[in-house]
Amino acid sequence: MMAKDLPPRENTLFKRILKCYENKQYKSGLKHARQILSNSKYQEHGETLAMMGLTLNCLGRKEEAYDNVKRGLRNNLRSHVCWHVFGLLQRSDKKYEEAIKCYRNALKWDKDNLQILRDLSLLQIQTRDLDGYKMTRHQLLMLRANQRAGWVGYAIALHTLGEYENALNVLQTFRKTQEGKPADYEFSELLLYEASIMVEAGKFKEALTHIYSHRDSILDIQSWLEMAGELHARLGEHEDSAEVFEELYQRNPENATYIESYVRAHGHYNDEDSLQLCQKLHKQHPRAEAPFNYALKLSTGSTFRTLVDGYLQRQLRKGVPPLFNILKHLFQDKNKFETIKELIHGYYTSLEEHKKFTPESEDEEFPTSYLHVMIFLAQLYDYERDTTKALYYIDRAMQHTPTYIDPYMVKSKIYKHAGDMTEAVHWVDEARTMDLADRYLNCKAAKYMLRAGMIDKAEEACALFTREGQPAVDNLNEMQCMWFLTESARIYFKNQDWANVLQKCHEVEKHFVDIVEDQFDFHPYSMRKMTLRAYIGLLRLEDSIRGHQFFNKAADYAIRTYLHLYDKPMSDSNGLGNGEIDDMTEKEKKKLESKKKRAAKKKQQQKNEANVNSNAANKDKKQPPDGEVAPPPIVGNELVKTEAPLDDAMKFLDPLRALSPQCPNTHKLAFQVFHRQGKLLLMIQSVKRALKTNARTPEIALHMTQLAQYVKTKGTSSGIIAEIVKTEMGELLPQNDIREWLNVRESLTGTNLKNFFMLRCAHAHLTPESTAQQLQSVLDFPLKGSTLESCEYVLDHLNSEMLNPTPEDIATFSSSCHALFPLATAFRPSKPEEESVQR
């Protein structure tokens, strides 16, 4: 940057401002700027004003910053410096679109300014303006053809646009200029990047030739081997592939994919042959776990029995805590499950009598082997949901060694699976308090507490590991601790505390915004460090980051909340809709009010204390860097007042539809939103996709019925849309007979409780007069064989009045469930929750 219109003295000062800005000496920068401006001739000097504004921005004085920068720009609209600075200011406030416009204006006055072009390119890739990015990158390359960054940047732009040929050409042209230079790691990365583009373009042969011809220059040997093995396999060169994967296996015998690829490279063998290959590998590294686990997966019958017998004894003797989870994947095979169960029972009896795994064994075992066998037995029975037996064995284990923490965790899990979260919390908290320094126990306990609705207790537990002088919840949010947020949302949803649900869900959403923001720094960094394969991986990850389950969970609660707010708009700001308040008895209302007051009071107290502490702590805390001003907090009470809940829901629904189309839940939620919005085509699409992802999703019965009804009563009769609807509905409901369709569905899925229930709801929807009859068949449904989850689901949805049940009906259903799941709190006749919380 140069200020052409200043005399030498001022010009020197101006250069100093720039220097100070680069070196983050903002205070002195400000001083120099004031010196120039104090000269009456230059007090309106545009570029100085702009730089002063930029410096102020870095000191966190946002408002003054904007004033100065804008004033500077007004005084010199033809200065690229002023425009560039305005762009930088906007960028620091994440207004990327505006910033791009400013950069473009700046380039009008200085079209080849490298710094501005670079800044522009960063914003373009960040906002995924890929075409713009390509153009800017091309211009940069033309200006600096002798720099590596120019070539590589242009190649990346082409690659992201899928122009593989061009990208490869650029890289190859660049590589020619590098001949004769010693190969370093960055050059090696460049070669591998080139290969990765070839693979992506489907040019396997070429990629293979490429990596072989540059074998000596590629220093990342593991990547080279992985690529070579994969490419040989793709080209059908199985022997070569096997050889490479064997080498990889020797480098790391614990990598399961190497073993699988090695076995697969031997062609389509049966499990028997594969098993032999696997065992051959295992012999080379007898202590490796991965080949052995793979052998367990492949083997069957007596071979499996022999293998797993030895394995179990070794691991139980050693006391490997996650043994059960390691083996869990085998249980899908009922025979393997039974074999393991039989073996463990054998150990149990034998250890009890002879202190040996089998009466014939030579060695006497430690008491710990017996202990681990009992725990494993409890886990096996818990897996089968045989709560009584599971508890029997875990209690024996706890009697045997009451100081061992793991059985407490297992016991807690058994209760969780039985539906008694209160008891589960009791045992997990026992475990936690036995080792307060264990973060895993702490998190697990906090999670269970949240599940049981004990929000305060969970916060208290978490506070042991969060920063002091700050409320635990705030710190967890700051640390992007998403499970805590989604679990909180879950319990708030259950309590119908809509404001807090939205607060938590939007906090999660905000974290995803931040994660996407955070990639900004990687654009220049990755280019400089030449970690291009990882960089491309990062770009793609960021593009699909909202497909993560944390987002899915938050979206689920948020959308369902918005649906509720649409159906039952808020009457006041207390966080409850009309419906709930009306349904409550006077006593309940009073109880709720006083409970709320107490909670609020306690919160305030804690906050005050925390503030006192944090004020003290803040004193030595540094100012946030780069003038970042804390974003406005998300306030659930504001969010819940929304006028357009369905529009707000789209913020969560759009990413789900784009990034999680494989989840049945996505289409379930989508239908509910579109149905309320009256968007017929999208309703059809949602039902179609739901059927495609999982045709057995229970809600499809109801949604299909609602769709058919909608078409019948509100569908358009003419025009192109009507045509499409007709065609699509013809496919979905060939006979145009929803009753018949429901009957067919019932014959396919009707034995499943949730499906049966939803079918009844669909019929009730279709023929409201039959509601009582539908309800009765739900109450008559034989529950035996149903899961706890589906019973809870039906109870939940019965409560939401779909079938108009009376309290007695609900009690009837609940008591049937209670008979099946005696421990589950959801079905307990009285309300023991409150009492047991006090324990």
Place this chain on the structure above:
Amino acid sequence: MPVAAPRIELGEITPHNIKQLKVLNQVVFPVTYNDKFYKDVLDVGELAKLAFFNDIVVGAVCCRTDLQEGQRKLYIMTLGCLGPYRRCGVGKKLLDHVMKIAKEDGQYDAIFLHVQISNDEALQFYNKFDFKIIDTKQDYYKRIEPADAYVLEKSLKCGKVEDSI
């Protein structure tokens, strides 16, 4: 015979894991110890230890220095091991530790402790380490039967400590 020697290690008692000591003592001893006992245990350093058997807490020892009649003695308040883990060397490991402390300190006249008169297992154990019954306290225990206790002591003055380690 077991497959290989078990791993028996001693570890520190901290505010974080003290509950394990409480659970252990509750199971091993008929006597309940008060909060002060557990508070003091945190401050005595090497005089209180947990014993880990294959990484699981199965035993513990808690001592204090006892000054009376001009003598400085090391008093073992508790030394215990869970039932299933007895005769595996846990007690020896704990007692060895106590005797090592006494030896390194060099200023102790003796190590002593109380044992309920009916506790043959304990008497046998301490006998192996040269502890002698030197006294019987009538009605030593308040809430358990028999209420009498032997006083077991191992004198450290004649240099016998070294032999036994």
